[in-house]
Amino acid sequence: MNKNKIIAILLILAVGLCSMTACGNSDTPGEKNEKLVSETPDGLGLVDEKNKTTAEDVTAITGATDPNGKVVDATGITDKAGHKIYSTGQKDSSGKVIYTTGKKDTKGNILYTKNELDTFGNLIYYTGKYDSNGKLQLEQTNEMPDYSSNEKPTTKVSPTAITTSTTLGIKDPSKKKIEDAKCEYTKYFGGTGLDAFRNVIGCKDGGYVAAGISGSKDGDYKGVSDEWEIQHTSLVKYSADGKVMWKYIVGGDNQINFNDVIELKDGTIVAAGQTAASSGDIVKNAGSVSAFIVRLKEDGTLMWKYVFPSDKTSTGEYISSLAATPDGGFVAGGKAISESGFFTGTRSGGTKAFIFKFDKNCNVKWRKILEGSKSNNFSALAVNDDDDIYGTCVTMSSDGDFGKIKYKTILASNTVLVKLNKKGDLEWAEYLQGSGDSEYNTISATEDGGCVVGGTFSIYKRADGIYSLNYGKKDGYVLRYNAKGQVLWSRIIGGASNDSVTGIVCVEGGFAVVGQSDSATGDFQGHKVGGGTDGYILYLNDEGKTTETVRLNGAEDESVMDVAVLDDGSIAIAGWTKSSDQAFNGSNAKKQYMGYVSRYTATVK
Numbered sequence: 001m002n003k004n005k006i007i008a009i010l011l012i013l014a015v016g017l018c019s020m021t022a023c024g025n026s027d028t029p030g031e032k033n034e035k036l037v038s039e040t041p042d043g044l045g046l047v048d049e050k051n052k053t054t055a056e057d058v059t060a061i062t063g064a065t066d067p068n069g070k071v072v073d074a075t076g077i078t079d080k081a082g083h084k085i086y087s088t089g090q091k092d093s094s095g096k097v098i099y100t101t102g103k104k105d106t107k108g109n110i111l112y113t114k115n116e117l118d119t120f121g122n123l124i125y126y127t128g129k130y131d132s133n134g135k136l137q138l139e140q141t142n143e144m145p146d147y148s149s150n151e152k153p154t155t156k157v158s159p160t161a162i163t164t165s166t167t168l169g170i171k172d173p174s175k176k177k178i179e180d181a182k183c184e185y186t187k188y189f190g191g192t193g194l195d196a197f198r199n200v201i202g203c204k205d206g207g208y209v210a211a212g213i214s215g216s217k218d219g220d221y222k223g224v225s226d227e228w229e230i231q232h233t234s235l236v237k238y239s240a241d242g243k244v245m246w247k248y249i250v251g252g253d254n255q256i257n258f259n260d261v262i263e264l265k266d267g268t269i270v271a272a273g274q275t276a277a278s279s280g281d282i283v284k285n286a287g288s289v290s291a292f293i294v295r296l297k298e299d300g301t302l303m304w305k306y307v308f309p310s311d312k313t314s315t316g317e318y319i320s321s322l323a324a325t326p327d328g329g330f331v332a333g334g335k336a337i338s339e340s341g342f343f344t345g346t347r348s349g350g351t352k353a354f355i356f357k358f359d360k361n362c363n364v365k366w367r368k369i370l371e372g373s374k375s376n377n378f379s380a381l382a383v384n385d386d387d388d389i390y391g392t393c394v395t396m397s398s399d400g401d402f403g404k405i406k407y408k409t410i411l412a413s414n415t416v417l418v419k420l421n422k423k424g425d426l427e428w429a430e431y432l433q434g435s436g437d438s439e440y441n442t443i444s445a446t447e448d449g450g451c452v453v454g455g456t457f458s459i460y461k462r463a464d465g466i467y468s469l470n471y472g473k474k475d476g477y478v479l480r481y482n483a484k485g486q487v488l489w490s491r492i493i494g495g496a497s498n499d500s501v502t503g504i505v506c507v508e509g510g511f512a513v514v515g516q517s518d519s520a521t522g523d524f525q526g527h528k529v530g531g532g533t534d535g536y537i538l539y540l541n542d543e544g545k546t547t548e549t550v551r552l553n554g555a556e557d558e559s560v561m562d563v564a565v566l567d568d569g570s571i572a573i574a575g576w577t578k579s580s581d582q583a584f585n586g587s588n589a590k591k592q593y594m595g596y597v598s599r600y601t602a603t604v605k
Helices: 002-010 028-038
Strands: 084-091 095-102 110-117 124-128 134-142 178-189 195-202 208-214 230-236 244-250 256-263 269-275 290-296 302-308 317-324 328-335 352-358 364-370 376-383 389-395 413-420 424-431 439-446 452-458 474-482 487-493 499-507 511-517 534-540 545-554 558-565 573-578 593-603
Touching: 002 389, 002 474, 028 178, 084 573, 110 134, 178 534, 208 256, 208 534, 208 573, 208 593, 230 256, 230 269, 256 424, 352 376, 352 389, 389 452, 413 439, 413 452, 487 534, 499 573, 534 573, 545 593
Parallel strands: 195 558, 195 593, 256 317, 290 317, 317 376, 376 439, 439 499, 474 499, 499 558, 534 558
Antiparallel strands: 084 095, 095 110, 110 124, 124 134, 178 593, 195 208, 195 573, 208 230, 230 244, 256 269, 269 290, 269 317, 290 302, 317 328, 328 352, 328 376, 352 364, 376 389, 389 413, 413 424, 439 452, 452 474, 452 499, 474 487, 499 511, 511 534, 511 558, 534 545, 558 573, 573 593
């Protein structure tokens, strides 16, 4: 059972809001944020006007011709690389000059450009036909000219596509290896209901915070309000030695979820998600669900709460991911169906993927919105010490801001990896796609200025898109990028059955990768398999090769949902289990879901 599936199961239960151990009437930053709705432009793309390429910067091919094969402008427009495109001598209805590349699409139509870029920085191309008045009428196309040949292309050229065969490798890789992983302890949290931890973060004091969902009103959730629906959501702070320091639990008359949690520079805790509650401590503004953020002091008491300012006509918003920034603030990413509040003036239909930048006082500094007619969501964010922002955007759209993606099948989910600077300007974007579903939901910034991303994929062929091969029905995948967006290495994680990557962090000597697996082959050959889905930890070296494997097995299903590096270099993992034996001996799960956290140490040689 994968991460998204267990989340879907958990969301079947009703949830809500009100604090058990950390409630109050704290001030909110709502006034400042509400005001900013009218001060901030509504339709923001990934590329600001000041950064758009000018005519002299357009990439095209030397020697392009008009539809009659004649070079119509001997001087042409020269880009920085020395290539030329040529004017057709015509203008569109807006007065923009139409240029030609002289190249054809797969149907034999000449490709044109008006010197425009899409929001990912790709040149937009058109095909054209002359009307009865001799006017050239253009229609936008997703095809690109094949600059390597003057022949009619037989296949479409995919923009900015990456393949595992083009990996660069690591220059002067570290020789360190991570070995001898040891579980220091496992702690369980829950009651007799359905309970799970989904996220975990390390804290500056050496402890960590886990975010979870619960259907219990007994055990560790004893004392929650009888007025709440069956499911509630929580944050639990642990000390380095596994003792519960505080817990913050909210509930209400309907759904509420913490989807991510972070620690800010000042040691305060920020958590975010979505709420459908109409009563309780945090209530929705939209007709369906609203995105919300809470901020807690180091001791777990509530500082403030904020719900996105949509209205009852809006379908809603969700915050899926958070990342702290060096200036003491944070970025929040997710998806929105709303057309009011922060999303006034955006397109109707589909879901909008968004990133919002908040300062340390929760004032919105900027926001970026990607639009398409289908589902789009910023599923994971990471920020490095230079304030560069990395984000994974899972999309099913092939239009709007995603119009350049070449789908193998219209039903596939693909992931776009973007890098933004601290002002929110796009530096580069890469498409992670194949013939099946590709969903990357975890990311970590690396010390060299790049990032490492992980997720799951399924393909309909043995190998296609970015995938050099596959093991089984569904596999985990990890790719490491440098700061320029080039792939340093990539690797499959899994075996002959279903496998996924749900979390990844940078540790001394390499990386710690976690997830879930049904496989007993491939990366898990020789490791004891439990009675269903197992969790795992893989330690990878600087080049992505496995140096240590830990399988968390039991007679029932379990999963590792997330991993965090702690102050001393050890890791904390969080997840759920239905087992009470083997790796989970001592739990009270009794074939029911129970949340757990574990701390692991390892030797770096």
